[in-house]
Amino acid sequence: MDGHLRNGVVEVGGNARQQFHDARGYGRPADGNEIRLARVEAAHLLLRGDLTAVVDHDGSADRLSFEEFFVASAAAAERFALRFLVYADLRDRGFYLAPARAGWPGAAEADNDLIDLIVPPRGTKPGDSEPAYRIAVVGERESLPADELANLTLAVVDEESEISYLETATPEFDGGTTYSLPAGITGSLIGDRVVVWDAPDGFYDHGFYGQPLEVREAIIDTAVQLSLVEAAALAAEGQLVLDDADDDQSEATTFTATEIAGDTSPDSPASYTAIRKQGRRVEGERFDRRLAVYRMLRDRQVVPKTGYKFGADFRTYNTVESVEDLPHSERLVRVVETDHAFDPRELSLDVRLAGGVRKRMVFALTGANGEIDWLSVSRLTP
Amino acid sequence: MDGHLRNGVVEVGGNARQQFHDARGYGRPADGNEIRLARVEAAHLLLRGDLTAVVDHDGSADRLSFEEFFVASAAAAERFALRFLVYADLRDRGFYLAPARAGWPGAAEADNDLIDLIVPPRGTKPGDSEPAYRIAVVGERESLPADELANLTLAVVDEESEISYLETATPEFDGGTTYSLPAGITGSLIGDRVVVWDAPDGFYDHGFYGQPLEVREAIIDTAVQLSLVEAAALAAEGQLVLDDADDDQSEATTFTATEIAGDTSPDSPASYTAIRKQGRRVEGERFDRRLAVYRMLRDRQVVPKTGYKFGADFRTYNTVESVEDLPHSERLVRVVETDHAFDPRELSLDVRLAGGVRKRMVFALTGANGEIDWLSVSRLTP
Numbered sequence: 001m002d003g004h005l006r007n008g009v010v011e012v013g014g015n016a017r018q019q020f021h022d023a024r025g026y027g028r029p030a031d032g033n034e035i036r037l038a039r040v041e042a043a044h045l046l047l048r049g050d051l052t053a054v055v056d057h058d059g060s061a062d063r064l065s066f067e068e069f070f071v072a073s074a075a076a077a078e079r080f081a082l083r084f085l086v087y088a089d090l091r092d093r094g095f096y097l098a099p100a101r102a103g104w105p106g107a108a109e110a111d112n113d114l115i116d117l118i119v120p121p122r123g124t125k126p127g128d129s130e131p132a133y134r135i136a137v138v139g140e141r142e143s144l145p146a147d148e149l150a151n152l153t154l155a156v157v158d159e160e161s162e163i164s165y166l167e168t169a170t171p172e173f174d175g176g177t178t179y180s181l182p183a184g185i186t187g188s189l190i191g192d193r194v195v196v197w198d199a200p201d202g203f204y205d206h207g208f209y210g211q212p213l214e215v216r217e218a219i220i221d222t223a224v225q226l227s228l229v230e231a232a233a234l235a236a237e238g239q240l241v242l243d244d245a246d247d248d249q250s251e252a253t254t255f256t257a258t259e260i261a262g263d264t265s266p267d268s269p270a271s272y273t274a275i276r277k278q279g280r281r282v283e284g285e286r287f288d289r290r291l292a293v294y295r296m297l298r299d300r301q302v303v304p305k306t307g308y309k310f311g312a313d314f315r316t317y318n319t320v321e322s323v324e325d326l327p328h329s330e331r332l333v334r335v336v337e338t339d340h341a342f343d344p345r346e347l348s349l350d351v352r353l354a355g356g357v358r359k360r361m362v363f364a365l366t367g368a369n370g371e372i373d374w375l376s377v378s379r380l381t382p
Numbered sequence: 383m384d385g386h387l388r389n390g391v392v393e394v395g396g397n398a399r400q401q402f403h404d405a406r407g408y409g410r411p412a413d414g415n416e417i418r419l420a421r422v423e424a425a426h427l428l429l430r431g432d433l434t435a436v437v438d439h440d441g442s443a444d445r446l447s448f449e450e451f452f453v454a455s456a457a458a459a460e461r462f463a464l465r466f467l468v469y470a471d472l473r474d475r476g477f478y479l480a481p482a483r484a485g486w487p488g489a490a491e492a493d494n495d496l497i498d499l500i501v502p503p504r505g506t507k508p509g510d511s512e513p514a515y516r517i518a519v520v521g522e523r524e525s526l527p528a529d530e531l532a533n534l535t536l537a538v539v540d541e542e543s544e545i546s547y548l549e550t551a552t553p554e555f556d557g558g559t560t561y562s563l564p565a566g567i568t569g570s571l572i573g574d575r576v577v578v579w580d581a582p583d584g585f586y587d588h589g590f591y592g593q594p595l596e597v598r599e600a601i602i603d604t605a606v607q608l609s610l611v612e613a614a615a616l617a618a619e620g621q622l623v624l625d626d627a628d629d630d631q632s633e634a635t636t637f638t639a640t641e642i643a644g645d646t647s648p649d650s651p652a653s654y655t656a657i658r659k660q661g662r663r664v665e666g667e668r669f670d671r672r673l674a675v676y677r678m679l680r681d682r683q684v685v686p687k688t689g690y691k692f693g694a695d696f697r698t699y700n701t702v703e704s705v706e707d708l709p710h711s712e713r714l715v716r717v718v719e720t721d722h723a724f725d726p727r728e729l730s731l732d733v734r735l736a737g738g739v740r741k742r743m744v745f746a747l748t749g750a751n752g753e754i755d756w757l758s759v760s761r762l763t764p
Contacts, residue, residue, distance in 0.1 A: 049601040066602060067579050074572040081573050088597045139574060140690050141664055158690035159609040161575060161593045190456040191463050192521060193543060197449050211543045215470045219431040220448060227541040282523055308522050308540035311731025349693025353731060356738040 002063065003042050003054040008077070010042035010054055011035075020045065025096025025125045028104055038099040039073045039080060040087040047088075079137065083116055086137045086155040089163050093382055095119050098126035100134075112136075114148060117155075119382070133167075133382060143341040146365050150375060153382075156344045166351060167380040170373070171331075171362055175302035176319035179207040185234065186243045187226065189274060192282055194231035194242070199224040208303045208320045209234070227306065228279040228287070229294045235272040236295065245270040285368070289335050290314075292370035297333075307332050310353055313364075331360045331376075338367045351377050384445065385424050385436040390459070392424035392436055393417075402427065407478025407507045410486055420481040421455045421462060422469040429470075461519065465498055468519045468537040471545050475764055477501050480508035482516075494518075496530060499537075501764070515549075515764060525723040528747050532757060535764075538726045548733060549762040552755070553713075553744055557684035558701035561589040568625045569613065571656060574664055576613035576624070581606040590685045590702045591616070609688065610661040610669070611676045617654040618677065624653040667750070671717050674752035679715075689714050692735055695746075713742045713758075720749045733759050 003010040012020065017033040020026040026045065027035035037045070045051040046066040053063040056072065064072060074080045083099070090097050097119040098104050104118075104126070114136035121132040133153040138144060140158045154166040179202060187196040195213065196203070197220070203209050204224050213223040226234070234240035279287035290313055297304045297316060304314035312332040320326065332354045340363075354361035355378065365373040385392040394402065399415040402408040408427065409417035419427070427433040428448040435445040438454065446454060456462045465481070472479050479501040480486050486500075486508070496518035503514040515535040520526060522540045536548040561584060569578040577595065578585070579602070585591050586606050595605040608616070616622035661669035672695055679686045679698060686696035694714040702708065714736045722745075736743035737760065747755040 044597065047597050047600045047602060049599075067605075070577075071570055071572060079573070081575065092598050141574070156690075158688050159574065159611070160688040160690075161595075161607045161609075162688070162690070164691060188453055190453060191461070192523070192541065193463065195452075213467075213543075215426065215429050216474045217431075218429045220429060223449075225543045227543075229541070306540050306542040306544070308538075308542075308544070308727055309546060309730060309734060311727055311734065345690060345693055348691060349731065349735060352691060352693065353735045353738070356735070 001051055003037065003045075003051050004057055005042075005054050005059075005064075006057045008039070008058065010037040010039065012037060012042075012051065020050070025098075028098075038101060038104070039069075039077055040084045040099055043070055043073060043084055044088055044091060079116075079139065082139055082157045083137050085157055085161055086135065086163055087117060089155075090117070090119060090135075090382060094122050095132075095382070096125050097135075112148065112152060115152065119153075138344055140344050142344065144344060144347070146336055146340040146342060146363065146375065147338055147373070149342075149377075150373075153380060154344075156348065164348065165380040165382055166347065166377050169376045171360070171376045173297060173300045173302050173316070173318075173374070175297075175300055175317070177208075177301045177303050177317070177321075179320070181207060181234075181239050183239070185240045187231065187240055188244070189231075189242050189278060192228060192278070194226040194228070194240070194275065196224045196226060196240075198222050205323050206321070208305065208317070208323055208326075228275055228282070229290055232272065232275040232279055232287075232291050233295050233298060235275050236291075240271060242271040242274055245274050286335070288368070288370075289337070289364075289366040292366055293333065293335050293364045293372060296372055304333065305329070307334075310357065310359075311350070312354075312361075315359065329359060331362050332357075333362050333364055335364045335366050338365045338371075338373070340365065347377060351379055355379055383433055385419060385427075385433050386439055387424075387436050387441075387446075387451075388439045390421070390440065392419040392421065394419060394424075394433070402432070407480075410480075420483060420486070421451075421459055422466045422481055425452055425455060425466055426470055426473060461498075461521065464521055464539045465519050467539055467543055468517065468545055469499060471537075472499070472501060472517075472764060476504050477514075477764070478507050479517075494530065494534060497534065501535075520726055522726050524726065526726060526729070528718055528722040528724060528745065528757065529720060529755070531724075531759075532755075535762060536726075538730065546730065547762040547764055548729065548759050551758045553742070553758045555679060555682045555684050555698070555700075555756070557679075557682055557699070559590075559683045559685050559699070559703075561702075563589060563616075563621050565621070567616065567622045569608065569622055570626070571613075571624050571660060574610060574660070576608040576610070576622070576657065578606045578608060578622075580604050587705050588703070590687065590699070590705055590708075610657055610664070611673055614654065614657040614661055614669075614673050615677050615680060617657050618673075622653060624656055668717070670750070670752075671719070671746075671748040674748055675715065675717050675746045675754060678754055686715065687711070689716075692739065692741075693732070694736075694743075697741065711741060713744050714739075715744050715746055717746045717748050720747045720753075720755070722747065729759060733761055737761055 003012045013034045016035045021035045026041050027037040030036050054069045097117050100115045100118050115134050116137040117135040118131045119133040120126050135153045135155050138156045149168045150170050156164050182200045187194040199222050210224040210226040294304050303317040303320045307315045310332050313335045314333040315329040316331045317329050351361045361377050363375045385394045395416045398417045403417045408423050409419040412418050436451045482497045482500050497516050498519040499517040500513045501515040502508050517535045517537050520538045531550045532552050538546050564582045569576040592606040592608040676686050685699040685702045689697045692714050695717045696715040697711040698713045699711050733743045743759050745757045
């Protein structure tokens with residue numbers, strides 16, 4: 001049986017409707033028993049020998065073999081080869097999926113320009129029920145806008161044509177860490193850290209703030225080193241004061257640009273200013289974004305600690321009762337700008353590493369005003 | 383016992399030579415029983431209570447406690463807090479280590495400006511034998527020049543003052559993959575890949591070139607998709623010709639800029655040119671560097687395949703006899719420019735991921751002329 005390519009769609013007559021559409025979910029019914037196939041569908045039927053050839057009425061009117069139709073389609077339709085590889089892979093996995101093009105079954109679901117394929121639950125047909133996956137086909141060198149990725153499935157085709165699937169979601173943070181800090185903690189700003197020489201009980205052990213300055217047989221065992229982010233967050237709440245900052249100086253409150261949301265009048269302005277200034281010196285305005293994320297997580301009773309060893313900004317613990325009995329940290333958080341574009345290779349690296357240490361990878365899309373959108377990404381086997 | 387700070391060095395008299403130097407490897411002998419301590423050594427002895435105070439003859443002549451000496455030293459000496467943390471950690475691990483400063487024991491070994499600490503084998507003293515580790519102390523936000531990192535140990539201090547150690551080396555590649563290609567392979571350039579419709583026996587199964595274009599119940603089972611790098615490498619050797627390239631066109635040989643070493647006269651100039659042009663279009667001049675690395679590895683009988691899933695450029699197999707019986711890939715290779723500077727966080731991410739999948743992380747420092755220096759990095763517990 002031949003197909004007929006007209007206006008980029010392949011028309012097939014005969015018993016195509018019963019044989020291809022009704023039995024196996026290919027194409028879209030047209031007049032009578034005729035169906036219309038998208039190029040990827042026609043190429044798939046050609047490769048399986050279900051179609052004999054496609055007559056190219058858009059061009060030469062030649063009868064094209066699979067190879068010829070594939071080459072012609074790759075020249076005529078954007079990212080055809082990638083879309084075909086993913087279409088074929090999902091067919092092989094037992095799905096009756098549909099290309100997301102206007103008027104196609106299920107296409108109403110494709111409210112996102114990135115969506116290429118609509119995949120109904122296994123065993124059902126496009127349009128019969130809610131899609132199981134809304135698939136964006138992506139080449140490994142394409143760039144992915146962070147703020148458009150929520151709630152879809154990425155099928156990333158690498159340079160050797162292997163496909164990996166990633167699913168995205170918008171997670172919530174809701175922890176149960178209830179340690180409350182005593183007032184009046186003081187510290188010294190030393191380079192990229194703040195040392196609290198005489199930390200109160202539970203500061204590290206229950207609040208999981210900082211890291212003890214420990215040396216075997218030391219005569220001091222109360223010193224705790226804070227990162228600049230931890231220290232700035234505490235100073236912003238008035239819970240930490242630097243021993244050499246004069247918190248009565250009103251000049252210290254003159255922050256105007258990129259104020260962090262909800263933070264216009266910290267209780268210890270000079271300490272907060274000094275720490276934040278040092279943070280910006282070593283990290284630029286990324287420091288403010290990381291600080292906003294840190295503060296929001298603490299506000300939700302989640303404990304963020306450095307994610308350095310995992311290449312992330314933070315690892316997070318939902319509920320810390322004591323460091324001696326520390327739970328597994330559940331998530332890795334990377335802070336990116338709201339208009340960040342992911343390189344699929346970096347995304348793959350982050351997600352793979354997180355999976356390997358049994359954590360969920362979460363991106364904090366953080367605006368200069370401190371507003372945060374969360375995006376989690378994880379591997380998926382359809 | 384007090385120390386006396388003069389010109390940035392802490393002098394200690396009494397029985398200091400026996401008690402601190404001879405017994406425990408601190409400092410450098412001076413006149414009589416006196417020793418001279420670097421600041422990190424003096425701080426360590428203060429924190430353990432072995433020194434009572436340090437009299438600051440460089441400044442106020444006050445007797446400084448540990449806390450005061452620490453704050454003063456952090457203000458006076460670059461990266462003091464970081465160096466102290468690493469010094470103390472290695473002391474706790476049982477090493478008698480020495481700061482790498484001119485005239486200090488073992489300091490002659492510190493021929494690299496990055497070296498901060500010289501660590502002799504456990505149980506021996508600085509200068510008695512070859513160092514076990516030559517340590518560069520690095521803050522997590524410092525930038526590390528790739529071409530100065532060979533054969534040292536990085537002690538990276540993260541923002542929360544935790545330390546991780548990385549060791550570097552210069553690995554060799556020497557594989558045993560001996561598949562030899564038949565002549566006369568042709569393919570079609572389709573977007574970011576080249577499809578060889580009628581691949582010869584063993585092309586994929588033994589040479590591990592490309593990836594079969596597979597669909598269940600397909601009528602064609604000889605099609606293999608090559609990445610642009612694989613295809614360009616084959617075309618450069620005259621082993622692959624594009625079916626729509628005219629390899630007699632002499633104009634195609636007019637490459638002059640950034641020629642790849644040893645590759646001035648490919649046997650199939652037009653095919654090579656067309657593939658390389660497409661490679662540069664999608665990847666810029668990075669394509670040429672990756673191609674140089676790919677070709678050198680194949681030349682050493684090592685098989686490079688994409689490292690996309692690991693966030694790397696390649697994973698490598700030393701000896702492939704058949705894909706059916708594929709060994710574990712031994713290394714991940716990331717291609718960087720010769721003057722690349724690593725961000726410790728990215729380095730940590732790469733090395734951790736590689737360790738998690740039991741591979742060695744290797745960086746290919748690749749010049750525009752195709753010259754390659756190899757650098758492997760792995761985690762270490764001293």
